[in-house]
Amino acid sequence: MLTFEQIKELIDLVSERELQGVEIERSGFKVRIDGKARGASPSTPPVQPAPAAAPAPAAPAPRPAVAGSDANAPAEEPELPEGGHVVTSPIVGTFYAAPNPESDPYVRVGDRVKTGQVLCIVEAMKLMNEIESDADGVILEIYVKNAQPVEYGEPLFALQTA
Amino acid sequence: MLRKILIANRGEIALRIIQACRELGIATVAVHSTADRESLHVTYADEAICIGPPASRESYLDVSSIVSAAEITGADGVHPGYGFLAENADFAEVVEDCKLTWIGPRPRSIRLMGDKAAARRTAEDAGVPVLPGSREPLTDARAARALADELGYPVILKAVAGGGGRGMRIVRAGEELEGLLATAGQEASKAFGDGSIYIEKYLVQPRHVEFQVLADGHGRVVHLGERECSIQRRHQKLIEEAPSPALTPELRSAMGEAAVRLSASVGYENAGTIEFLLDEDGSFYFMEMNTRIQVEHPVTEMVSGVDLVKWQIRIASGEPLTLPEGDFVPNGHAIECRINAEDPERFTPSPGRIDVYHPPGGPGIRVDTHAYEHYRIPPHYDSLVAKLIAWGEDRAEAVARMQRALDFFVVEGIKTTIPLHQRIMADRDFRAGRFSTRFMESFLAKKG
Numbered sequence: 001m002l003t004f005e006q007i008k009e010l011i012d013l014v015s016e017r018e019l020q021g022v023e024i025e026r027s028g029f030k031v032r033i034d035g036k037a038r039g040a041s042p043s044t045p046p047v048q049p050a051p052a053a054a055p056a057p058a059a060p061a062p063r064p065a066v067a068g069s070d071a072n073a074p075a076e077e078p079e080l081p082e083g084g085h086v087v088t089s090p091i092v093g094t095f096y097a098a099p100n101p102e103s104d105p106y107v108r109v110g111d112r113v114k115t116g117q118v119l120c121i122v123e124a125m126k127l128m129n130e131i132e133s134d135a136d137g138v139i140l141e142i143y144v145k146n147a148q149p150v151e152y153g154e155p156l157f158a159l160q161t162a
Numbered sequence: 163m164l165r166k167i168l169i170a171n172r173g174e175i176a177l178r179i180i181q182a183c184r185e186l187g188i189a190t191v192a193v194h195s196t197a198d199r200e201s202l203h204v205t206y207a208d209e210a211i212c213i214g215p216p217a218s219r220e221s222y223l224d225v226s227s228i229v230s231a232a233e234i235t236g237a238d239g240v241h242p243g244y245g246f247l248a249e250n251a252d253f254a255e256v257v258e259d260c261k262l263t264w265i266g267p268r269p270r271s272i273r274l275m276g277d278k279a280a281a282r283r284t285a286e287d288a289g290v291p292v293l294p295g296s297r298e299p300l301t302d303a304r305a306a307r308a309l310a311d312e313l314g315y316p317v318i319l320k321a322v323a324g325g326g327g328r329g330m331r332i333v334r335a336g337e338e339l340e341g342l343l344a345t346a347g348q349e350a351s352k353a354f355g356d357g358s359i360y361i362e363k364y365l366v367q368p369r370h371v372e373f374q375v376l377a378d379g380h381g382r383v384v385h386l387g388e389r390e391c392s393i394q395r396r397h398q399k400l401i402e403e404a405p406s407p408a409l410t411p412e413l414r415s416a417m418g419e420a421a422v423r424l425s426a427s428v429g430y431e432n433a434g435t436i437e438f439l440l441d442e443d444g445s446f447y448f449m450e451m452n453t454r455i456q457v458e459h460p461v462t463e464m465v466s467g468v469d470l471v472k473w474q475i476r477i478a479s480g481e482p483l484t485l486p487e488g489d490f491v492p493n494g495h496a497i498e499c500r501i502n503a504e505d506p507e508r509f510t511p512s513p514g515r516i517d518v519y520h521p522p523g524g525p526g527i528r529v530d531t532h533a534y535e536h537y538r539i540p541p542h543y544d545s546l547v548a549k550l551i552a553w554g555e556d557r558a559e560a561v562a563r564m565q566r567a568l569d570f571f572v573v574e575g576i577k578t579t580i581p582l583h584q585r586i587m588a589d590r591d592f593r594a595g596r597f598s599t600r601f602m603e604s605f606l607a608k609k610g
Contacts, residue, residue, distance in 0.1 A: 005514075009514070090236065094233075125230055150198070151211045151213065152214045
């Protein structure tokens with residue numbers, strides 16, 4: 001059974017994140033909170049609302065560069081089509097698209113990649129860390145530029161997995 | 163002077179450091195976990211780097227993330243704040259190896275004072291009194307008894323390998339010793355894998371009095387007086403004040419001099435705090451040294467007019483101390499109440515969203531906080547919401563101002579320890595300055 005405080009928190013969550021709704025069920029108890037913005041269907045899971053499907057994905061909202069910027073807005077979630085998946089940086093460092101300056105980049109937009117395949121390098125403290133894909137799919141978009149500083153959780157690649 | 167400082171911390175102290183940097187014209191880099199995106203230190207820093215998920219181990223304690231963040235932002239200094247990696251000598255060394263300036267003492271000082279046995283020996287070598295006791299683990303009951311008789315009862319038996327109250331026994335009379343020694347040893351053996359016990363004089367009603375020192379890289383060491391920190395619950399400080407109601411100018415001089423002597427003897431640099439236990443008869447004993455800026459530093463700032471964090475930065479930048487010579491005389495009286503997001507009676511944590519937040523202001527009031535209205539206190543870190551500091555021309559005025567400020571401090575949506583502090587401020591013994599480290603124990607028993 002949820003307390004009044006917990007229900008209040010859920011209402012805040014639905015409202016702040018503009019969710020379609022949330023439904024919680026435990027033995028003998030169920031509560032559903034519908035978001036104000038849209039009519040909710042009872043089985044809608046609590047996810048970010050998907051944008052209208054389009055052949056090409058919408059470009060992510062512009063993010064301030066990590067270094068020397070005034071605003072410290074968090075890296076915004078890029079908008080993705082159905083079956084889209086974002087590979088994010090697991091560490092802080094500098095992004096490199098290729099194993100070394102003379103080589104071709106590891107991947108390009110349109111390449112098909114497998115889970116475990118090296119997509120890029122993030123260099124931290126003079127160590128080159130190979131970043132592996134955590135999904136199978138096709139590269140839709142590369143969000144960062146060569147030699148760009150990246151933080152933990154920074155979106156690097158969009159993959160079409162479906 | 164340093165150009166850009168990365169603050170390897172969070173919460174109110176990160177904000178405090180950013181404020182000092184702002185005033186000195188130094189750029190700031192905040193590092194934060196994903197749980198702290200909405201934190202004020204992230205908002206006010208010139209740059210912010212997300213370094214990991216909520217767990218401290220993977221963010222604020224992650225040395226490589228923090229150093230990488232310094233690398234990609236071009237920071238030239240790192241301030242560790244308090245807690246987290248502030249007294250991690252390895253981290254300090256890594257920072258220096260990466261050609262960054264560590265804003266704190268030399269790593270070897272951190273290492274030396276972090277070793278309790280070594281710190282104690284250092285104090286003795288500097289002629290600073292330490293609690294009398296056995297230097298080596300006790301070998302047998304008879305030797306222990308002889309030593310205990312010499313020290314005078316009560317004495318305390320402690321595990322060499324441990325802490326946290328285990329393997330500890332208070333012995334109030336000689337006859338009890340043998341039996342308690344055996345049980346303490348067994349307990350220590352089970353808890354730490356080492357049954358060695360040592361013995362120390364036990365002070366019944368000590369006060370915890372600590373001294374603030376500042377040392378530059380040019381050989382000058384000064385102290386800025388004491389802080390009285392006896393109001394503690396389970397070794398967590400709740401209220402601190404400067405000066406201590408128990409110190410005469412003579413005692414301040416003697417203890418301050420000991421603190422300076424100890425710091426100078428190890429070539430200490432930057433800010434540090436030496437903790438003493440003060441017995442009822444005026445004898446004082448070295449306990450430990452904290453090689454960092456402390457939570458309660460504001461009360462010293464209020465009675466000295468010295469900005470300790472700015473001095474930490476200046477010293478790290480190679481500047482000499484320009485504080486006046488001569489004995490330290492505190493100006494007025496300052497008290498700090500730590501406002502935690504906890505139930506004021508059961509002390510259970512109360513994280514969550516602050517619905518209404520209106521801190522007090524007015525004469526003599528300072529609030530160090532990272533909280534704001536609608537801020538959501540994450541459950542992953544400590545529960546400190548705000549430090550409320552009141553200054554008055556004398557202790558009575560400081561107490562009166564603290565009471566007024568506590569009454570006008572509005573925090574809704576979470577529970578806080580404000581009601582607890584209000585009750586302590588109204589307590590007769592507290593108001594009379596009549597207390598020791600046993601205060602909270604009896605205070606909490608009283609109301610129940």
